[in-house]
Amino acid sequence: MFQLYIFLFFLASLQSYAVSIGPVSDLVVANGNVSPDGFTRSAVLAGGTHPGPTIMAQKGDTFKINVTNQLSNETMLTSTSIHWHGLSQYHSNQMDGTAFVTQCPLAPGHSFLYEFDAGDQVGTYWYHSHYGDQYCDGLRGPLIIYDPHDPYSSSYDIDDESTIITLMDWYNLPSPQVQAPATPDSVLINGVGRYDGGPDVPFAVINVQPRKRYRFRLLNMACKPNYNFSIDGHNLTIIEVDGQYVKPLIVDSIQIYAAQRYSFILETNQTVDNYWVHADPDLGTNATAILRYAGSPNADPKNRTTLNSAALNETNLHPLSPLSSRLLQEPDIKLDLVFGFNATTFYFFINGVHYTSPSVPVLLQILSGAITAADLAPNGTVYVLPRNKVIEISFDTDILSGDPHPFHLHGHSFIVVRSAGSSGYNYVDPVMRDTVSAGTLGDYTTIRFITDNPGPWFLHCHIDWHLAEGLAIVFAEAPEDVAASQPVNDAWKQLCPIYNSLPQQNFTSVD
Secondary structure (H helix, E strand, C coil), rough: CHHHHHHHHHHHHHHHHHHHEEEEEEEEEEEEEECCCCCCEEEEEEECCCCCCEEEECCCCEEEEEEEEECCCCCCCCCCCCECCCCCCCCHHHHCCCCCCCCCCEEEEEHHHHHHCCCCCCCCEEEEECCHHHHHHHHHHCCCCCCCCCCHHHHEEEEHHHEEEEEEEEECCHHHHHHCCCCCCEEEECCCCECCCCCCCCCCEEEEECCCCCEEEEECCCCCCECCCCCCCCCCCEEEEECEEEEEEEEEEEECCCEEEEEEECCCCCCCCCCEEEEEEECCCCCEEEEEEEECCCCCCCCCCCCCCCCCCCCHHCCCCCCHHHHCCEEEEEEEHHHEEECCEEEEECEEECCCCCCCCHHHHHCCCCCCCCCCCCCCCEEEEEECCCCEEEEEEECCCCCEEEEEEECCCCCEEECCCCCCCCCCCEEEECCEEEEEEEEEEEEECCCCCEEEEEEECCHHHHHCCEEEEECCCCCCCHHCCCCCCCCHHHHHHHCCCCCCCHHHHHH
8 A cells, every 4th residue: 555655646746747838827826735755745836736837938938927826724824926036027027026025925816917028038947936935835836938049959859848857845844834944854856855754755757768968957946955966977068057058068066056047968878777866955865866768677776876076166157158348347336245143033134134024015115206225115125226337246254154045136147256165256257147156154256237127126045044034135226217117007006905905814024
C-alpha cells in the first residue's frame, strides 16, 4: 500500500508540473492540499498546482492574466497579489503586483486583470505572490518568453516545458507559523523533494535523448536558500542571466540565489546512463534529482560525484551585446545602502530605518499628489529619484552577518560593476541582471541603472522572510511624471476600497 501511495504521488507530481498556459489566460488562486515531499498540507496554489502553471509567451505578446482569488484558509493570508518577476512593466507600474507599493491586495471572491506588454524582453522569468510571505505557501511558477531571433538558436536542439528546472524550499507549516530564523523542511527540484524522517518520495526525473543539445532554464523560486547546482559528468554553458543574453561561459556548477535565473546549454554526450542532479542549499539537507538518458535503466545513478573545479564566478559573466555607454560613465547619483540587524527583534534596517508597509500604496499616494520623500510613506524608506539619471547603488554589509542577501530591483535591470566577494570594479562589460547577491559580512556590491521608468519600484532582499522583517526600500522614480505615464483603470482603483472593507484578520503589516 505504501509503495502504491508513493507511485500515485509521483504520477500526480509529474502531471502537475506539465501544466502550461499562454499569455492570455485565467489564473485561479485557491487553497488545495499538496504533498511535494510526502507531507500533506494545505497550500496557496496558482491554477491548482505547485509550482503553478508555466506561463509561456512569445516576444512582443501582450499579457492578459485574469487572476481570481478563491482563497479561504485563514491559517494563511486570504488576499493576494502577483508580481511578474523581472518584467520591467514599462508604463505599467500599476501591474507590477507589489502589495502596498503598486496596489492593494486582491480580496477573496474578486478578480483582477493583469494586462501589460513585456516589450522587447525575452528569456526566463517567474511569477509569485508579493503579499506577506504568501509565495512561501506555494503561489509561484515559471514565466518564459521565447525569442524568435534567439542568437543561440543554432547552439541547441531542444527548449520546451521539459527543460525548465525549478528549485524551491518547502515548509511543512503555513508561513505565518514559521519561526525565525526560517529553516526549510525540504528542497524541491521540479516540485519534488524529501524531508528528514519522511517517506522516500521518488526523485524528480529529467529525461533526455543521447547526443542532443538542450537549453535548460534554471530558476531559484525559493523563499530563502541559495543553491549550488550541478549535474554529474556534464558541463553547463551559460547563455542567459535573468533575461539577459551573455557570452557563453562554461562552468560545472552554478550558485544561484533566490529569484535568480540562468539558461545553460547541456550536451548529452556522456555514456547512456543515469546521472545525479544536485541542488545543495546553503542551509538544510542537500537535494538530488535524476538526469536520465533514454535507454538507461529505471534506477538510481551511480555515485560518481567529483569536486567542482569550474564553479560560476559572476565576474566572468559578460553581456553578449554592448551596453549603453552612459551606464559605464560616472554616475549622476550615488547611494550607499548600509544594512543593519537587531538580533532581539529579528528586524533588518537599511540606513538605520526598518521598512514597514504603508496603509496606502505608494503609487496611490503619488497619484494623490505626494511627490517628495517627506510626504511619502513609509517615511525614511522611500527615496525619490529624478528622471533620466544614472543611479549607482552600493550595498554595504560591513555590519551584517548571516545569509548572503539577494537583492531584486523592480522596474529595471542593472549592471553589476562590483560583485560580492570581489574587490575589483568592471566599467567595461559587467553582467546585467535584476537580482544580485549583496553578499554577507564585509562584502561591498555595486550596481547601476538609468531612471527611465517613472513609478514607485521596490528594492528588497528576496529572502522573503527578510523582506517581511524590513530589509527593503522604495524608489519613487520621477514621481511628477507618474500620473501621465501610468494611467490606472477603474478595476485598479477599486482594489483598495474592497481590501480596506475586509475584516481585520485579513490585514498584514509587512509585505
